[in-house]
Amino acid sequence: MQWDINSARPVYLQLIEQVQAMIISGYYKPGDKLSSVRELAAEAGVNPNTMQKALSELERTGLVYTNRTSGRFITSDESMIQKLKEQSARGQIKEFIERMKQLGYPPRETLTLITKVIQEETE
Amino acid sequence: MGAILECKSLTKHYSALAALSNVNLTLERGRIIGLLGPNGSGKTTLIKLINGLLVPTAGTLLIGGKEPGPETKKIVSYLPEKTYLPDWMRVSDTINFFQDFYEDFDQKRAYEMLDRLHLDPSKRLKTLSKGTKEKVQLILVMSRNADLYCLDEPIGGVDPAARDYILNTIISNYNENATVIISTHLIADIERVLDEVVFIKDGIVTLHASVEDIRSREGKSIDTLFREVFRC
Amino acid sequence: MLSKLIKHEFKATARLLLPLYLLLAVMTIIDRIVLSLEFKGTLNVITGLVTLAYVLSVIAIVVVSSVFVITRFYKNLMSDEGYLMFTLPVKSHQLINSKLLVSTVWSLASMVGVMLSLLGVFATPERLKNFKDFIFIQMNDGRLIFGDMGFALFLIELCVLILFGFINNILMIYVSIAIGQLFRGHKVLGSFVAYIAINAVIQIFTSLLIVLAGLLFNKTFNEVSSLPHIIFPISILYTIISSVLFYFFTDLIFRKKLNLE
Numbered sequence: 224m225q226w227d228i229n230s231a232r233p234v235y236l237q238l239i240e241q242v243q244a245m246i247i248s249g250y251y252k253p254g255d256k257l258s259s260v261r262e263l264a265a266e267a268g269v270n271p272n273t274m275q276k277a278l279s280e281l282e283r284t285g286l287v288y289t290n291r292t293s294g295r296f297i298t299s300d301e302s303m304i305q306k307l308k309e310q311s312a313r314g315q316i317k318e319f320i321e322r323m324k325q326l327g328y329p330p331r332e333t334l335t336l337i338t339k340v341i342q343e344e345t346e
Numbered sequence: 347m348g349a350i351l352e353c354k355s356l357t358k359h360y361s362a363l364a365a366l367s368n369v370n371l372t373l374e375r376g377r378i379i380g381l382l383g384p385n386g387s388g389k390t391t392l393i394k395l396i397n398g399l400l401v402p403t404a405g406t407l408l409i410g411g412k413e414p415g416p417e418t419k420k421i422v423s424y425l426p427e428k429t430y431l432p433d434w435m436r437v438s439d440t441i442n443f444f445q446d447f448y449e450d451f452d453q454k455r456a457y458e459m460l461d462r463l464h465l466d467p468s469k470r471l472k473t474l475s476k477g478t479k480e481k482v483q484l485i486l487v488m489s490r491n492a493d494l495y496c497l498d499e500p501i502g503g504v505d506p507a508a509r510d511y512i513l514n515t516i517i518s519n520y521n522e523n524a525t526v527i528i529s530t531h532l533i534a535d536i537e538r539v540l541d542e543v544v545f546i547k548d549g550i551v552t553l554h555a556s557v558e559d560i561r562s563r564e565g566k567s568i569d570t571l572f573r574e575v576f577r578c
Numbered sequence: 579m580l581s582k583l584i585k586h587e588f589k590a591t592a593r594l595l596l597p598l599y600l601l602l603a604v605m606t607i608i609d610r611i612v613l614s615l616e617f618k619g620t621l622n623v624i625t626g627l628v629t630l631a632y633v634l635s636v637i638a639i640v641v642v643s644s645v646f647v648i649t650r651f652y653k654n655l656m657s658d659e660g661y662l663m664f665t666l667p668v669k670s671h672q673l674i675n676s677k678l679l680v681s682t683v684w685s686l687a688s689m690v691g692v693m694l695s696l697l698g699v700f701a702t703p704e705r706l707k708n709f710k711d712f713i714f715i716q717m718n719d720g721r722l723i724f725g726d727m728g729f730a731l732f733l734i735e736l737c738v739l740i741l742f743g744f745i746n747n748i749l750m751i752y753v754s755i756a757i758g759q760l761f762r763g764h765k766v767l768g769s770f771v772a773y774i775a776i777n778a779v780i781q782i783f784t785s786l787l788i789v790l791a792g793l794l795f796n797k798t799f800n801e802v803s804s805l806p807h808i809i810f811p812i813s814i815l816y817t818i819i820s821s822v823l824f825y826f827f828t829d830l831i832f833r834k835k836l837n838l839e
Contacts, residue, residue, distance in 0.1 A: 230537050230567035233558045265517040268510070269538045270378055273558065360762075360837075394838075397665050401834050419667040430661040432654075434593060446582045447666050 226267035234269055238277035241267075246286065246297060247308050257287065257295040348411055350375045350494050350525045351396065355405035358391050358549075365391040366549045368405070375493070376522035378539055380557075380568070381529040383546035384576055389529045390427075392546070393496050396527075397424045410493055420449065423492035427499045429479050433472040437465060437482055444486050456489035459515070477504055484512060488519050495526040501535060513539050534569040543568055545575060579668045583676035591650060595684060598639050599691055605635040606698040613699065632699065636692055643688040647681045648751050652769075656759050660838045670832035674825065678748060685744045728807070735810040742817045749824035750776060756831040762839070780820065787816065 228237050245251045257263065257278075264274040278295065281287040285303060289295050298304065323333040351373040358366040366388045373379055381389050394400040395407055398414035409418040431440050437460065444451045460467055463481060471479055484500060497516075501509045516526060517539060528536055537543075537557065545553035552575070557568060564571055609632035617625050655663055655673065663673060720729045754776060758769025791812065 228538055230534065230569065231561065231565065233561045234538060235558060261518055261520055264520070265514050268513060268517070270541050270557075271517060271520045272376070272378075272541050276558075399661070399664055399836060399838055401836070416667045416669055419665055422665075424661075424665050426661045428658050428661065430658050432590065432659055432662075434590070443586065446586070447579070447668075 226269075228267065228269060235273050235277040235280070238267065238269065238274060239280055242277065242281055243286065243307060243311070246304060247311055251297045253297055253301055253304055254299040255297045256293070257297065259294070347375060347523065349373060350410055351527075352408045352411075353392075353405065354407075356392075356395065356402055356407050357404040358388075358395060358400060359403045364549050366395070369549075369551050371544065371551055371554060373525055373527070373542075375525050377541040378516065378520070378526045378528065380533070380536060380540040380543040381527055381546065382531065382533055382543055382568075382572055384531060387546045388549040389546055390498060391549075393424075393498055393527070393529055396494070396496055397422060421493040423448075423487045423490040423495045425483055425487040425495070425497045425500055427502070429471075429476070429483065431471055431479070431483060431486075434470065436468055436470050438467040440471070440482065440486060441467070444490070448490055450491040452489050452491060456485055459485045459489065463511075477508060480504065481508065481511070484515065488515050491521075491524075493524050495524065496529070497526065498529045499531075500528060501530065501532055509535055533572050534567070537568040540568070545572070547576060580672050580676060583666075583668065583672055584679060587676045587680040590654070591646070591680060591684065594646065595643065598642055599687075602635050602639050602691060602695050605632045606695045608632070609699050636695065639688055640692060643684055647685070647748055648755070650681070651677055651752055652755055652766075656755060656765065656838070664832075664836065664838065670836075671829045673832070674752065674828055678745065678752070678825075681748045682741075682744055685748070686741070731807075732810070735814065739810060739814055739817070742814060742821065746817045746821045746824070749821050749828070750780075753824040753828045753831075756828045759837060760831065760835055762837065765839075784816075787812075 226238075226241055228234055242251070251257075258266070260275050260278065261271050263278075264271040267274065278287060282289060285300070286298055286307065287295055288298060320330055320333060324330070328336065349372045351371065353369045353371040356366055356369040356371075357364070369388075369392070381392065383389050391400065395402060396409060396414065398419060407414060410421055412418050435443070441453060441456050444456075445453050457467070460482075463485075465478065465482065471482070474482070484497075487495065487497070500512055500516075504512065513536065516528070520526075528540070530536060540557045542554065542556050543560070544551055560566075560568060560571060566574075609628050612625055612628040615625075653659060654677075664670070666673075717729070720732065723729075724732050751773065754773035755769045757772035758767070759765045761768035791808075
């Protein structure tokens, strides 16, 4: 797994984003067991305290939970993951709509173009 | 437990030259801290003082609440910039040496790390390349369960793969009771591993802050900030 | 800790010195054999060459043992290895003690080794008998001159003086090296200068002491029997004082003024 960390932004935020991305993409499946903080930190090449901070934040939002004896796990709550997926998708769409606006395409025209492109792709 | 390092008005003069002037610095346990500064800034002087290789001209320096001496040397693990192991020794000899003198040395861990690097313990140091010798030293130093690790330029002059290995070893070795001080001028490569940074210039500490705070506040990497602060 | 330092010191030094002793042993045997073959005429060249090689190996072991005291101390404590040794959880005087002990042992060993080797090459029953007789005569003379007690004292003090002499020489080298490292960038030169300077000071002091002693002990000085009672004890005391001073300053410099490059 390649972690892509940029040193100019707070690392713990990026770690949160990347774990979320991994959950969305299915790399981490619901209920998956996570490696220890140290192992994850070593994998990502980051400070363990920073990784801990990111994991704590993920626990706070419920995406990750800790079982005292067995370790850390991705939530099995499929609806939460769905919500996360949708949130991420909405974010992407909003960004896309904004970029299309800058290209000169108002939202309605963008929608029309999308439909056209999808039709072409499926042929 | 208290702070692992406390410097109060720490000063070191070499005849006319002030290598360190009035350094006030407290380092807590469980952190990985970057000691960053240009060559000749006083980094090495500070590290030598911590290891009892130099005596302060003025001020105090406490490690785990004690002044530098045999008691502090028991809890400080030092990796100097140079190869300091006798050339005639075999790798296994060096392990036995560390085992003899340091109670906190974990022989098993050392052999595991050597094995992972495919290093033959029966080889004599003089037959190894410079890079391999440095790795052996790193393994010895990191196989101790010390309270304070002082790594002086651990990744300088080392290939990228070895660099990754070294940083990986530092991260994997982390424990919340111990602190690692990494003194280097290669900031971009290590900054993601750090909790805090200490900027030092002309013997004076100009900054001591959390790395993430700097990133949030300044919106830049430590490397970028360093270049700005220490612009020639 | 001290025992560990001593063990390590022996390990590090035996690597170089034991092969030399082996060489000496081999040369002793070879020369002994060649001499006993009693080559005549032109074959005598062989005897000459082998004996020359033998003599050279004797000189080698003596010279190398002495020089090694210096180089070992310098390399292990003042060069890069010093970073290893001075960060060990030991006191600086333990570092000095371990090296002093091992160096003394090797110095004595080289002396004994050479003596044994000479015996090995040249001893014959006849020569041994002559030597034994010679010793007996000396011992009788000795008892006559010093008295029974005095003679025993003489022998003991002689041994002590030799031993302390070795120790004193080694410590003088150590303190010179320690002083030398105070001079940033000119450590080796500084050590040489320090050694010569200390030597000079010792000479002056010794001369003064002799003059002083001569004045105080005018009459008795001329009698050989005064040796064990006056001269040897004073020499031993003098050696002890200078050894203590050398040791003290070496330790002081290591504790307060260490500056590894």
